[in-house]
Amino acid sequence: MDSIRKPWTGVRNILWFNWPFYVFSFAGMIVVSTLLPYFIDERLYVYCFVFSLFIFTPIFLSLVVSWYVYDLSDLYRFNWLEDREIAKTETIVNIHAGFDETSHLLETKFPNSELYVMDFYDPKQHTAASIQRARTAYPRFPGTKTVTTTRLPLEDRCIDKIFAILSVHEIRSETERIVFFGELNRILKSDGQIFVVEHLRDLPNFLAYNIGFLHFYSRKSWENTIQMANLKLKEVKKITPFLTIFKIEKNGTTS
Template identity: 30%
Template sequence: MSTPTAPPPPRPSGVREVVGYNWPLYAGGLSAVAGGLALAPHLPRVPAALARTGALAAAALLTGSTAACWWVYDRSELYSLDWLTGLLPDGPGDHLVISTGLDETSHPLALRYPRAAQSVVDLYDPALTTEGSIRRARRRVPPRPGTLPGRPSRLPVASGSQDTVFAVFAAHELRLAPDREALFAEITRTLRPGGTLILVEHLRDRVNTAAFGPGAWHFMPRREWLRLADGAGLRSVTETRIANLVTAFAFSRSAE
């Protein structure tokens, strides 16, 4: 008699899932396109031109952001973790994965480094992570068994116990600066001397603004992550770009 096996985890989110998580935004954008084009023939010349321009701008934004998501989440090395070798040539060792409602990092890490001890903490709190997309993503990808609940000000992990902490598309979901500051302080507490924080985020920069338009304001600028790391006593070691739209930082705790 064969032993039942657990169902495989869902594949990491690609453009199809991103659209599903954010369907109200896409529905609003498509409505703007359709409404502008439908209304334009019934308007005087100048308002009609404005309606068509608005519709075309909305269409361009939808197309550009969807293409950017496809490039990052379906075509890049983001989920293969090939980019990680340059940041952690010796591997992650004992490591902590932090999520804020959607964890698509711990499983690829466990497959790539099966001998490394891993802990996972989920900071999801409807009062803090208010985005509807996070609720929809969490329903599709529930936390893995053994995931511990945590708060930005309290990670349920012993002090100085981790060689590496991963925060992949997680920290920007904490919309209040004091919560981000508390999280970085806790990350420093959990790291061993010489340990590393791997922070992966879209940045609010020219490239992401061109790709996502106003949606790039959901991201944090590079200076904010450097400020948080410096305030927590973490030193910037190196960084790399993934698909030219995502930045992976490596911050180190002092070895002293």
């Protein structure tokens, strides 16, 4: 698994997909810290320096955390899956929101399983330029199906495992998320599992990403969505302080 994903891929992707933000941020820092002091009273220079640090520090910290999360942690190694959970031939769904780094990894991790890849990216709703740059950098996995969040083209109770890795938070409507999880419930076998991996709207992610943590949802919000979709939250565990795995099952199942 490690040989498939190259070192620094995560940080490189973040810089590339969001390059206008980083260019303007670092340009602003340079202007404030080196050029602006020539045009103001030298006694104000220290304030310019402090302000430039105020701009730079959160950006640098977020990149360090992202390097830790996406390049150093077990996220893409899938070591957080128990051995008994990958030992048999199964049917698997990997569902994403237009940016797919994981299907080829899952194909390697589950070589004897049947993998369905689904993309619920909607260009009318997901208009961020970063997503479009990501889609250019990562061509669609062969056989990927374009789907909607309200109807997945699969039969009832036909899937053993469903993976939604850093994707479901892109469904911004709570009502739509509940409908989406209802669809996952519909296609999941009675003894199947759903693995949702997400950042949370919590203190560690606030410290790491500043106001960017508002793009995520709280644990309580996820728990409510799961419950409203008539699913059961079997287990919650951390990959890092910044990433949470929700292991979800059908109500009334045991494992």
